[in-house]
Amino acid sequence: MELCFGWFLLVASIPAIFAQDISHGSIVVDGTMTVAQTDDNFVCATIDWWPHDKCNYDQCPWHYTSVMNLNLSHPFLAKAIQAFNRLRIRVGGSLQDQVLYDVGNLKSPCHPFQKMKDGLFGFSKGCLHMERWDELNRFFKETGAMVTFGLNALHGRHKIKRSLWGGDWDSSNAQDFMKYTVSKGYQIDSWEFGNELSGNGIGAHVHADQYGKDLVNLRRIINELYKGSQSKPSLVAPGGFYDEEWFVKLLQTSGFGVIDVMSHHMYNLGAGVDPKLVSKILNPDHLNKAAYTFGNLTHIIRRHGPWTSAWVGESGGAYNSGGAHVSNTFVNSFWYLDQLGMASKYHTKVYCRQTLIGGNYGLLNATTFVPNPDYYSGLLWHRLMGKVVLNVESHASPFLRSYAHCSKGRTGVTLLVINLSNQTNFIMNAQNSINLKLAANEQNISRESFTHSLKKTFSWVGTKASDDALLREEYHLTPKDGYLRSRTMVLNGIPLELTSTGDIPSLNPVRVNVKSPITISPLSIAFIVFPNFEAPACG
Known part of the structure; x- marks a missing residue:
């Protein structure tokens, strides 16, 4: 079967190969040491608060996907989450700081979000009724979701000037809400404080010293409410765009052990209306710019808050609901997977995609609930x-990007390779750094031993290489009909579509002889699994 597929792939690709550049090279993975570690549930997605009449650029792509009105009974939704076997879901977004919880001694009226000319982001305050919170938690339990919930960090404050808000956070409403959550036995993995209030903010901002003071108060509330509990939720903050001076001051003001997670947001592709979105996605120099933020946050955490870890609390690539006909198509996966790879290298524990559903950047279509690429x-x-x-190292073109992790739930290593070039067909030899070192150290060897050494050098088995045919698993991702803006992803030549019962299709690899070169076609992505890779760092 594998041979048949390989022959079909070779014959089908002959015309394309003659029309393309071919580049040969090597990818070397060092399995002897750990570069960083992510959380087991690294991939995360957001359910936002935006109502159906949230519009950008004369488009209203949110439909009914809000925390308030998302159809939780839609069969595609539950199945899409369950396929992850524990998807981390963040409940949050721009309007979370204006949410009132209809519980306890709430003295303010509790109404749905409505358009309001002078309101923050053009909307009034909104209301989360406990009946809806109960529905959401039943859904989270049924689907096995891990929940991060963003609290209303502007409650009780007042606007001082322009976007600056001051005064202490009024924690009473949030405390009543958290108390209700605990009393019902709802499992919350982490509580997040505020949304995009750091630095100069987006719409509103709060000074770091005030924010730190409020976090001390929230830590006290969490400790009291979960006293004696077997598991205590983490405290995540600030959930905003990275500003070095502000983030440092927040850590210094809040002090040791208050914040568990420093979360930041990234929209490194710019505005969703930008006509250059696709060219940015396919530009390695543009993608590399994100490393500055990741690296700086890692540095300040080590220096000022080593008790914390880093999350990307929200990232949709393009802001203002994403790019129509870009964020929901195949081409966006070049950006998305590169972000996952880069973030993990810089000690990011969790990466929350904006959104699970809603806007142009949803993982699921906002009206049909069908998965986007x-x-x-x-x-x-x-x-x-x-x-x-x-x-992982490669001296190939910068348009070929590669990331390596220990495989999940099994021995070996998984390599992610992204080809941003529209012209170059990369043919790569995968190498194990252990074998390269062994080969370099071997001197005065006979022809026979030289052959054996060479065999080991190009084998993923490591020092335990054998003459037996060993297989690797390959998952090649391309767009349907070669159209980069296709909404259908193709895996190893098969379009990925829901089954007749609405289930997620099987994601099956092709198996290839481990000693053969890896071929990465132009504008394609591949996951390559090496089950027999010798990597001491993987345990």
Whole structure:
């Protein structure tokens, strides 16, 4: 079967190969040491608060996907989440700081979000009724979701000037809500404080010293409510765009052990209306710019808050609901998977995609609930890439990007390779750094031993190489009909579509002789699993 597929792939690709550049090279993975570690549930997705009349660029792509009115009984939704076997879901977004919880001694009227000219982001305050909170938690339990909930960090404050808000956070409403949550036995993995209030903010901002003071109060509330509990939710903050001075001051003001997770947001592709979105996605220099933020946050955490870890709390690539006909198509997976790979290398524990559903950047279509291409990219990452990050090097073109992790739930290593070039067909030899070192150290060897050494050098088995035919597993991702803006992803030549019963299709690899070169076609992505890779860092 594998031979038949390989012959079909070769014959089908002959015309394309003659029309393309061919580049040969090597990818070397070092399995001897851990570069970083992610959380077991690294892939995360957001359910936002935006109502159906949230519009950008004369488009209203949110439909009925809000926390308030998302159809939780839609069969596609539950099955899409369950396919992850524990998807981390963040409940949050721009309007979360204006949400009132209809519980306890709430003295303010509790009404749905409505358009309001002078309101923050053009909307009034909104209301979360406990009946809806009960429905959401039943859904989370049924689907096995891990929940991060973003609290209303502007409650009780007042606007001082322009976007600056001051005064202490009024924690009473949030405390009553959290108390209700605990009393019902609802499992919350983490509580997040505020949305995009750091630095100069988006719509509103709060000074770091005030924010730190409020976090001390929230930590006290969490400790009291979960006293004696077997598991205590983490405290995540600030959930905003990275501002070095502000983030440092927040850690210094809040102090040791208050914040568990420093979360930040990234929209490194710019506005959703930008006509250059696709060219940015396919530009390695543009993608590399994100490393500055990841690296700086890692540095300040080590220096000022080593008790915390980093999350990307929200990232949709393009802001203002994403890019129509871009964020929901195949081409966006080049950005998305590159972000997952880069973030993990910089000690990011969790990466929350904006959104699970809603806007143009949803993993699921906002009206049909059918998965968009990025859904399958995230699912394959979740299933194949373990939490241990390995170093990988290649001297190929910058348009070929590669990341390596220990495989998830099994021995070996999984390699992610992304070809951003529209012209170059990369043919790569995968190498194990252990074998390269052994080969370099061997001197004065006979012809026979030289042959054996060479065999080991190009084998993923490591020092335990044998003459037996060993197989690797390959998952090649391409767009349907070669159209980059296709909403259908193709896996090893098969379009990924829901089954007749609405189930997620099987994501099956092709098996290839481990000693053969890896071929990465132009504008394609591949996950390569090496079950017999010798990697001491993988345990």
